[in-house]
Amino acid sequence: MHPGLRQFVKPDDLEWSFGDDFSVQKVGLGDQLTKRTTPRYREFQDALLARFGQTLPRFGAIWCFLYPNIMIEWYPDIIVVSTIYPKGAGACVNHVEFYYPEALYKDMPDYFTAEKAAYMETAVEDEEACLLLEKGRRALYLSGEEEHGPIEPFLEAGVAHFYDWLAKQ
Template identity: 70%
Template sequence: MAFQYPPVKSYFDAASCDAEVKFAFEKGLRYAGHTLMVPEKFSYFTLPHLHERYVLFNQGDGYDIVSNVCLHRQAKLLEGAGRTRNIICKLHCWGYDNQGTLRGTPQFGEKQTGALKKESLVNWHGLLFRDRAPDMDLEALGLSSYINFDDYFFADLETARYNFNWKTFIEIYLENYHVFSMHPGLKQYVKADDLEWEFGNDFSVQKVGLGQDLLKATTPHYRHFQDALAERFAGNLPRYGAIWCFIYPNIMIEWYPEVLVVSTVYPDGPRHCTNHVEFYYPKAFHAKSPEYFTAEKNAYMETAEEDEVACTLLEKGREALYLSGEEEFGPVDSFLEAGVAGFYEFLTPAE
């Protein structure tokens, strides 16, 4: 892969970061939400990763994002999630239909017309994108039976704000090298060097083998999850412990046995980023064994906390270089860190 290392100042300097973010998000995909957030016609979901500026709507024949700001005095319109055919502003009762068309302006002296901003979305295996879908063939990649939301439901959303650059988060996500040293539970659950990579212009994929001995000593959270996994699969354990798909510039689709996770990390200036994590579970098995999903989520969050420590180590070292006016770059391992090289290649402008 041909890539340039991001300059150290891009992790700390606002102008450099802004230019890089503009390039990356114009080049890459823009995730809006998932169809399972709005499972019925006329259901809506306010989108936290878009600062609740937009609401995701199921229109019955498609999915839109609709402005969540009133045309009159810019009041916020909807909160949370629900189902409605009519959007009524609480402040002055201006009313809109589910398409965003202005329908009523009670007690207002002059007749008004207009419509809320609206974008139609592209549906790709249940994930909804603005502008276009990823150029990523799940069947050809051997992922169609894994990245499959049939009979799943949207269970929960977790948001975490971090004190480091958005690239730092992604770099840790895209390499398995640190698993051996930073993740005492995860390194027993998966076999980090049993790794299959796939790459495309829009994505990279890591398929990671399941650990060879799930009875080995591990952390309490992984002990609970691995016991639940062994019970669930009763001697017929899955080939992989995890599949981590990354769609440039910031979208992660993760498979674990019986669990799908979609997360998106957003820059917040050079020194902060926010990650929104969506959990999806199969309806029937969740109803039967909710404790399985509690155990899996606890293990997942344990790993997320350890990743935050890893990212902070990178941030501190690079900050020392930045404050000293120095640039230093080490090698990227062609196997365990191949995803990092792919991400850097994506960030490298074409000559």
């Protein structure tokens, strides 16, 4: 899952922070940004290298999840805010907003276009994964089974934290 994103960030360079109603995941920037990747991430990584040169940012992404439905994402020079609005038991809308520094956007619009295309590639993959998970959870529910895993303890620690928060509500 996420071949482009997995190349862009460094999953083994991961830091977690937790609060009562949030989690923060900081992921290091990949160290092989010139290596083969998906076409959309290739464009973004090339733009990132052109933008920062040898002085690359420490992190490739910082994801902050404010429970129950807001995600604030940081990528170099970019903030993305996603808000999930439920539309019933089996549907929701994910409203996504992109924020860029105005002066930098005027100077380097291609950088931001490349980032948004890479982001949308990952968003489509996320939607596919969510639909498969929902299908599996529905099948378990209809068969009378209750199953919450598997959750990878380190990479998905925020999922377990969210479920713990949800159980307390």
